Amino acid sequence: MAVPGKAAAFRLPPLPTVGEIIKLFKLKAQKQLSQNFLLDLRLTDKIVKQAGELRSAHVCEVGPGPGGITRSILSAGVEHLLLIEKDARFIPGLQILSEAAPGKVHIVHGDILAYKMENAFPKRLKKNWEDEPPDIHIIGNLPFSVSTPLIVKWLENVSKKDGPFIYGRTQMTLTFQKEVAEVDVAVVHFTPLVEPKIQQPFKLVEKVVQSVFQFRRKYCFRGIATLFPESGRLERTEQLMMTANVDPTLRPYQLSMSQFRNLCNTYRKMCDEDPSLFVYNYREELRQRKKMRSLRKSTSQPEEPEEENQL
Numbered sequence: 483m484a485v486p487g488k489a490a491a492f493r494l495p496p497l498p499t500v501g502e503i504i505k506l507f508k509l510k511a512q513k514q515l516s517q518n519f520l521l522d523l524r525l526t527d528k529i530v531k532q533a534g535e536l537r538s539a540h541v542c543e544v545g546p547g548p549g550g551i552t553r554s555i556l557s558a559g560v561e562h563l564l565l566i567e568k569d570a571r572f573i574p575g576l577q578i579l580s581e582a583a584p585g586k587v588h589i590v591h592g593d594i595l596a597y598k599m600e601n602a603f604p605k606r607l608k609k610n611w612e613d614e615p616p617d618i619h620i621i622g623n624l625p626f627s628v629s630t631p632l633i634v635k636w637l638e639n640v641s642k643k644d645g646p647f648i649y650g651r652t653q654m655t656l657t658f659q660k661e662v663a664e665v666d667v668a669v670v671h672f673t674p675l676v677e678p679k680i681q682q683p684f685k686l687v688e689k690v691v692q693s694v695f696q697f698r699r700k701y702c703f704r705g706i707a708t709l710f711p712e713s714g715r716l717e718r719t720e721q722l723m724m725t726a727n728v729d730p731t732l733r734p735y736q737l738s739m740s741q742f743r744n745l746c747n748t749y750r751k752m753c754d755e756d757p758s759l760f761v762y763n764y765r766e767e768l769r770q771r772k773k774m775r776s777l778r779k780s781t782s783q784p785e786e787p788e789e790e791n792q793l
Contacts, residue, residue, distance in 0.1 A: 492559050494582050500550045503575040509548055518667075519548055520623055520657075526554040532669050533619050533655040536560050540603050542646070544594045544622030544632075544656075547572050549579050551623055556583050565589045566597055594622075595632060599646040609650035611643060612676055616650040623657045634688065640674045641684035647674060679739055682746045686753070686760065690746050693764070695734045702737060703730035708764035709749065722748050 498506060500521050511519050520526050529551060530536065536558040546552045546565045549572075555563055556579065563586055565576055573591055580587035590597065609616040624632060636654070639645030646652045654672040680687050689709070696705035703719060706728075710718040723730050726744035728737065737745075753760040 500548050503548050507575055520550040526550045529669050530554040532671050539617045541619045548575050552579055563587045566594050568593045600648050607649055615653050618649050618652045620654040638684050680743045680746050682750055687746050690749055698734050701731050702734050711762050
């Protein structure tokens with residue numbers, strides 16, 4: 483007997499299994515795109531449970547592929563599911579799921595990196611940033627090739643409170659493959675903080691973090707040095723690390739949040755004193771040096787040693 487005042491739980495009708503969908507449409511995971519099919523619905527159910535309560539929620543699934551996680555999301559009783567899939571091969575299989583859940587699924591054949599999410603959900607779902615997160619979730623099994631640029635893009639969206647975060651502190655539940663999460667498959671649930679841990683512009687924080695991890699297996703001193711031009715590099719690097727109270731022999735992954743905060747705050751002061759510092763690009767300097775070496779080689783002039791070997 484149905485309980486008064488409660489909607490009946492949604493159940494998908496009998497459907498071909500994910501494996502059968504893969505065979506039906508002759509789908510094959512492409513290694514060059516680092517695709518990874520999740521076929522075990524017990525596993526996809528566990529992944530979706532990490533998102534929390536999804537009943538009556540609006541969900542965007544990134545890269546649904548053959549639809550394993552998609553089925554678990556629909557079975558969780560969501561109000562609406564937006565699917566964004568770049569690979570046209572998966573669209574027919576997803577349409578089968580859409581027909582099995584009338585009015586619940588909207589499929590977009592497109593690239594999540596280019597998709598504008600500002601208008602993806604009803605405006606009535608918007609919450610103030612200081613409030614509890616809106617009833618909106620992003621879920622996805624991210625291929626390695628897109629995971630890093632996509633996370634960086636979303637982190638910048640968080641800092642600007644735009645994109646999917648124009649609705650408030652939208653939650654994300656994402657799976658990462660070994661190269662990103664350091665385990666076979668890791669599920670990470672993100673909820674944006676009301677206040678950031680580092681009170682500096684996103685681009686500055688991004689530059690410092692990227693520089694630190696430039697040589698991720700070496701001492702952090704090596705990567706931090708790439709923040710500075712060759713002239714005065716050693717002195718400025720020592721100044722930054724001493725002021726930030728960071729041990730130069732730590733590996734990048736050993737640095738704490740407070741140490742990254744100190745590095746960013748100190749680097750900001752150095753940039754304020756020398757505005758040309760922030761626009762300095764280590765990789766561009768390397769490209770220019772490579773160009774000059776090629777020019778010298780063509781004119782039989784002596785070559786300079788590689789910059790990376792000078793650090």
